[in-house]
Amino acid sequence: MAKQKEISKIIALMLVLSMLVTLITFVPTANVYADEQTASEQATFENTSDDGGLDVINLCEERTFKAMIPISSASSIDKSNIVWSLDRNTAKPYVDAALYPNQTDGGELSEWTLSGGTGNLFSDVTTEIETVGGQDYLTVKFTASAYFQNSRTGESLDTAPHSSGGEYLDVCGTFDLTAKQDGEEVGKVEVNIVPYDTFRTMEQIYEELDDMVTYAEENTDIYVEKYSMGKSSGVIYEALDMPYIIIAKDSEAVESWLEFTNEAEENPEEVLADIESGAYNDIKVPVMFSNIHSNEVAAVDGIMEFAWTIIKAADDENNGNIPYDTLTAFTEAGETQLAAEMGPVGAAGSTAVPDLVKETATYLGFLKAGNRVSGEIDLETYYNVEEQIMNVDELLDDVFFILVPEENVEGRTYITRAASNGYDLNRDNSFQTTPETQNMQKLIGTYNPVSLTEYHGMVKTFQVEPCDPPHEPNFEYDLLAEHLMTGGEALGIAAVANNDQYNSYTTPQRDYLKYTGNKTGDGEYETHWDSPWDDMSTSYTPQFAMLHGTVAYTVELPGYNDAGAELVKYGCIGQSDYIAEEKLEYLEAQIGIFKRGVNNENSDAKELVGQWFCDQYDVEGAEMELFRPEYKGEGxxxxxxxxxxxxxxxxxxxxxxxxxxxxxxxxxxxxxxxxxxxxxxxxxxxxxxxxxxxxxxxxxxxxxxxxxxxxxxxxxxxxxxxxxxxxxxxxxxxxxxxxxxxxxxxxxxxxxxxxxxxxxxxxxxxxSKTSQFTGTTGRDVIIKNTSSDTAAAVNKLLASGDKVGMVTDEDSIYYGDFICSYKSWQKVKDKYMLTGIGIAG
Structure with a gap:
């Protein structure tokens, strides 16, 4: 921090206090209304809940508030006759009215209901007149309940719903809290209603990414740059930009990596030898965090929070340190609780420890301690909790970040799972029929991140991969597995150790194997994967990334609220810290996969990939021949x-x-x-x-x-x-x-x-290629009916009035194909990829 002259004891004290806040309670910017919290210097609106939250109405939390509106004379006010209303400020739109045509105009506080249409959103409304510093104020205190309700039971929820359409944004935005007496306005103060404090609309995400770049340029020495991977589908409206942001030590770190990874693909054995010799000790490796299901909203906001955490810590005014808690071991009570929750060894339904992860899984963060799902527990009763310090300068000596806060930019615009084309993008990563998945997978294939984590929801137990079997046969799983479990646990542990609401997580590969209560023929306790959460399909972003040699995860958040976003932020911190420590081992595993490819090595042996192809009873290697059949013909x-x-x-x-x-x-x-x-x-x-x-x-x-x-x-x-x-x-x-x-x-x-x-x-x-033609020119042409281009070309000709026939003679070699004139063929041959045959009949 720059030295300043001591002007007075008061200024000195303020400086010391500001330094303490920086060093001890640093929190990145999350308030998208930072410049809009009051309508004037006099009228105020304050969150009085003591929850550390913003001065906004948060639909996920119950809060109390106090508003103060200056008045000219207390004698002119009959407080018993004051009516308070919350009315939309149309001059400050929150979301596009064309996309959200059903936004509430607001109304009297007594008229606002909970999401289910029953129950009051606002209660305990108390009006008073106060005098502060000689100024009279009309004040109101009230309680805002958590807005969301279970649609079936009416139960209050502390999370935005797992729905598609974002109808809850209809009640969000900027409002005027207005006091009226006998129908006449006495005064008002500006109030913001948000799904939760850290929630961002897509428009705010675009703006904030630009703000990050500007802030970094003005206040730090690190490299922060926003890029575009392309445009979205744009089916309903104009295609949107698909941004990502890179945070690195400097631009050279990124350029050096791209040169390195290209060399590693071409000459992996030489690069592995160079790593062993220490030649690449200073390399910075890419780590990617992303979201694709845009209605799983806290995922996006958590990535944004993480980005700000890194950038703000690198501020010239700060020391670069990010403190976070971690779990290092079970206490004696924790060991007892772990045994109780896993159940008796061999008993039906008890959790079994898979042999393939017993040396790497710590089970730290596993305990629910009486909760059915992830919830609040007394961490220090069950674990040794220690503070870690992650220094950003040191971190960026080893890694750089590629952050894709939202791949589905169209979906985030109106809070839907699908893009405007109706596709669930997270079922399209192997097929890549949409611009979104094409752009994202090209980005992954270009950078070859050593790790990718894509945040999702909603799994109430807070699920952090790796997956259980069966695994996609084309994964070089033994090399990926060197860090899958440890990297996943690093994320899960940091996430739950720094959260006030969610203090446990589950991992499919670690937690989903159960004892059947039976014994095998050799007398061992029989186990069974009852409800697999497998990675057999590459339709999902992380699973497809694993084909590139990326250690990748899908993480399912338990709630869409500030606590959910905080899980993401601290999960990113813990996993990044781990990767930085293990970067050379990550590199060796990834380039080992490249080496197997370049040499087309057989990695089927049980001690390599084969052991991971177990059956549903977790017998290692039992289904290797099913999943990886070998070519054993002559030669x-x-x-x-x-x-x-x-x-x-x-x-x-x-x-x-x-x-x-x-x-x-x-x-x-x-x-x-x-x-x-x-x-x-x-x-x-x-x-x-x-x-x-x-x-x-x-x-x-x-x-x-x-x-x-x-x-x-x-x-x-x-x-x-x-x-x-x-x-x-x-x-x-x-x-x-x-x-x-x-x-x-x-x-x-x-x-x-x-x-x-x-x-x-x-x-x-x-x-450079066009349709292919054989046969006689100038005569009728058979257009082979073999592709979507054929259908498009025929429809084009018919729409322009050309005659096109179909061969219906079942004995003809052209049965089912189309026929047109040579002139018509000339119209479409260069616009489509067709096969044409000129016939002399």
């Missing part, structure tokens, strides 16, 4: 991964050119390198011409490619799964593809291939 590589895939791009060998080129774009967008043959290549009696796409499994991102192209896994042995899904794009999207697992063929095909093509090269290549 084949004996691996789960083939050598390469052939995707023809000529009309003679490819029925669906559109889908084939779309696959090229999908693969390259996800950081998979593509090769194109420069000369003909023959395999299994078929000659593929120059210009054929080859997708090699000898590359860092083989898991990404194979997850989309392999046949998939048919699971019949589990009684239920959470995340069932299938890609198998050649089958589901209808293009021709050949799988090649013979080792000798890899060298042969590489002889006729050009260099690796990245995303930009692939997009340029695709844009």
């Amino acid at each position: 084949e590589n004996g691996n789960f991964y083939p050598e390469f895939y052939i995707i023809p791009l000529d009309a003679a060998n490819q029925k669906n050119l559109k889908a084939a080129y779309d696959m090229m774009e999908w693969l390259s967008r996800n950081d998979v390198k593509i090769n194109i043959t420069d000369a003909p290549y023959t395999y299994d009696g078929v000659t593929y011409p120059a210009g054929t796409m080859i997708v090699s499994m000898h590359q860092a991102k083989r898991s990404v490619a194979n997850s989309a192209l392999y046949d998939g896994t048919l699971i019949t042995s589990w009684t239920g799964l959470y995340s069932e899904g299938i890609t198998s794009f050649a089958q589901t999207r209808g293009f021709d593809m050949v799988t090649v697992a013979k080792e000798a063929e890899f060298d042969e095909v590489m002889k006729v291939c050009g260099g690796d093509m990245d995303y930009d090269a692939c997009v340029s290549y695709i844009n």
Whole structure:
């Protein structure tokens, strides 16, 4: 802190007090109404609850308030005749009236009801006249109840609802608390109603991200920059910008990482050796936090709170320290409670410790201590609680942050789960049919974060992954698992140790294995995964990120309120601190995955990935052959991964050119390198011409490619799964593809291939291609009915008045295809990817 001259004892005392606040009670800016809390210097509105909250009406909490309005003369006021109302200030809109047409205008305090339509929002309204410093004031005290109610029972809730549509924003915004006597206004004061103190609308998020950049430039030496990953779907209205923010030591940290990770993908063995030698001890690794389900609102606000925490701590006026509590061990009472909550070993329904995590799981934060879900407990009774100090300057020596507060910017605008196109984006990460998931996954594939945590809700037990089995076969799970449990617990422990409302969390891989009460044939206690929370599907952002070698989590918050946002903030702090300590080990695991890919190594052995493919009774490796069948034909590589895939791009060998080129774009967008043959290549009696796409499994991102192209896994042995899904794009999207697992063929095909093509090269290549035509020109043309482009082209022609027919002769080789004139063909051939055949009939 800069030294200042001592002007007086009073100023000196104020300086000392301000320093104590900075060092001891530092809290980042959360008040989006910081400049709007009073209507004037005289009229005031104060939260008198002693809860540390803002001077706003918080719909999740009961609070008491006092308003003071200056009056000219107390004698002119009959306090028993004063009527108080809360009326919307239309000059200060909170959300767009076009999107929220049912916003309340307000009314007398007695008319405001709870969310269910029954019960009073405001009570204990007391009017008085006070004189302060010679000034008369009309004052009112009242209680605002928690607004939200259970729609079935009417029970009061301390959280915004898990709903879609954000109708509760209709009662939020800026209002005038107005006093009237005999219908005449006596005075008023401005009051804000919010879902909870730290809640932000999408418009406020945009503004605040800019504020972060400006604040960092003016007050810190760290690098804070806002970027755009692209635009949203924009189906209902104009597409919105999709921002993310990077917080780093400096811009060089980010640039150095991008150079490093590209080198690691190309030459992983050399990079691993350099790490071992200490050459990369100073590297800063990327850590990503995000949200995708925009109605799970506290997730977004918690990420924003975390960002401010880092930036404010780096302020030149502060010391860079962020204190937080952690749990280091169980007390004796805690050990007793843990045994009681887990239940007797072997007894039906008791919690079993999975063998694969027994050396890494600490169970700190597990205890509910009488609560059915995550709730308040006396932490110091059950745990040793110690304060940690995270120094931002030291932290940014090891990590930098890529923060995506809200991927679904359209959904946050009107608080829905889906984007304006109606899609649940968190079921689209493997398919990537929307701009949002395309943009997000390209960002992940570009940066290769060592860790990604996506915050969700609402699971009342506060669930922090890693997932239980079964696991996606294309994960190199043994390497990911080196930090999955410890990184997850680091998040969970810090989150619950620094919260007044939620003090426990659950972890599927640690907590969901139960004893059946039976014994196995060898006399061991039998266990069973009763209700799997698995990561079999890559439809979810974190699971898809794991294909890139990212240690990733979905975290399910127990409530959408300030306490929920605080879980996010401190979860990010605890996990970041852990990653910074373990960054080289994270790097070695990620680059170990790249190394396996580049060499197309077989990692199926039980001591590697195989052990993680257990059955529902948690027998390790029992389903390895189901999940990772190996190519064991003559000359084949004996691996789960083939050598390469052939995707023809000529009309003679490819029925669906559109889908084939779309696959090229999908693969390259996800950081998979593509090769194109420069000369003909023959395999299994078929000659593929120059210009054929080859997708090699000898590359860092083989898991990404194979997850989309392999046949998939048919699971019949589990009684239920959470995340069932299938890609198998050649089958589901209808293009021709050949799988090649013979080792000798890899060298042969590489002889006729050009260099690796990245995303930009692939997009340029695709844009250079148009429809393919064979046969007689100038005559009628058969348009093969093979793709969405075919349908679009035919509809285009029909809309413009052209004649298009369909071949209905079942004996014809063109049965089901379309026919048009050559002139009509000329109109659409360059606009769509079609296969046309000129016929002389």
